[in-house]
Amino acid sequence: MSDPVQASTETAKAVGEVAKTTGKVVDAARAMGGFIAKYTHGSIEQAMGIFQDKVSYARWERQIRLMERATKFLEERGLKEPPIPVPLKMAVPLLSAASLEDDDYMQDMWAHLLVNASVTESSQKRAFVSMLENMSxxxxxxxxxxxxxxxxxxxxxxxxxxxxxxxxxxxxxxxxxxxxxxxxxxxxxxxxxxxxxxxxxxxxxxxxxxxxxxxxxxxxxxxxxxxxxxxxxxxxx
Structure with missing residues (x-):
């Protein structure tokens, strides 16, 4: 039977670590806000909002484009839905990198890889994700x-x-x-x-x-x- 005191202590430690991490993220965001504010002569809060909104919007744009291109490439194969699942160990890093890619051609490569991996298992290689991440x-x-x-x-x-x-x-x-x-x-x-x-x-x-x-x-x-x-x-x- 587990010790309730020990379990409570471990939970408190875990919560504390999360709080520390969250605090570091907030501190980093405020530091960036202060940095931007120096150049815009605005408030830290205003600068933080501008930066966060811009980053969020930019990633949203790339995510939308990725979805559109992958859908197009799938349709070009005469398919409406991906026929086979892409393993999570490949899909997660692939989608993360693809949604951050700001070069249209390179993002098309990611979209092709995603579609091809959903059509043939021979394209389901985690190494391809690592290679693309390191290419211009x-x-x-x-x-x-x-x-x-x-x-x-x-x-x-x-x-x-x-x-x-x-x-x-x-x-x-x-x-x-x-x-x-x-x-x-x-x-x-x-x-x-x-x-x-x-x-x-x-x-x-x-x-x-x-x-x-x-x-x-x-x-x-x-x-x-x-x-x-x-x-x-x-x-x-």
Whole structure:
């Protein structure tokens, strides 16, 4: 039989911890309000209201757009309702990230992933959520072009990246590439990030290092593109 005194003590501790957390949130909101008030020359209360309203409205807008895009993509498949459930361990982080995404193209990727995960279990991979959270629009454009070239030339095709994001060039069999030409800095960064999340692999060089001047897609990167549907940057209106 449990000790009522001990249970009461534990409950009090839990309530105290919640109160501490709540107090920290309130303090943080007031700090932000004070920060904004310095720049707007208004009251802290007014600044807090402006900030909180703006954040709430911005997220509401993104949530509405996500619902509209997912509904559209579902209808394009000839479906009115998602046929299979998306596991909560994937659905919760997916919907959270998608509703915070302020880039339309990237949010379309989230919407595609949500719909595809509700249609085929092969798209129900938690790793896809983590990968998308770590990608930018440029990353996606680059990955899309690499996927296009690989699709035309076969899995495992090595590709030169100096013309990305516009074009990737397949390395044909028996072709000697010397010297390798590096892509622009922002593209090199995008490729490095894609390698970091294991969507691509960079080429090895003679001194034991690697270079993003020539890359190959991984199975994980290939499956991510498929799971997210159409990876075109100029998403439909």
């Amino acid at each position: 629009s440029l990353d996606a454009q680059v990955l899309n072009e690499l996927f296009r070239v690989e699709t035309e030339n076969g899995p495992g095709t090595a590709m030169l990246t100096y013309d990305l994001p516009r074009l990737a060039h397949p390395v044909l069999s028996q072709q000697t590439v010397d010297p390798l030409v590096n892509p622009p800095g922002d593209v090199a960064f995008a490729l490095s990030n894609l390698a970091r999340i294991s969507a691509i692999t960079a080429a090895a060089v003679w001194d034991g290092g690697v270079t993003v001047a020539m890359v190959q897609m991984t199975m994980l990167g290939r499956e991510l593109v498929r799971a997210c549907g159409d990876l075109k940057l100029d998403s439909a209106d």
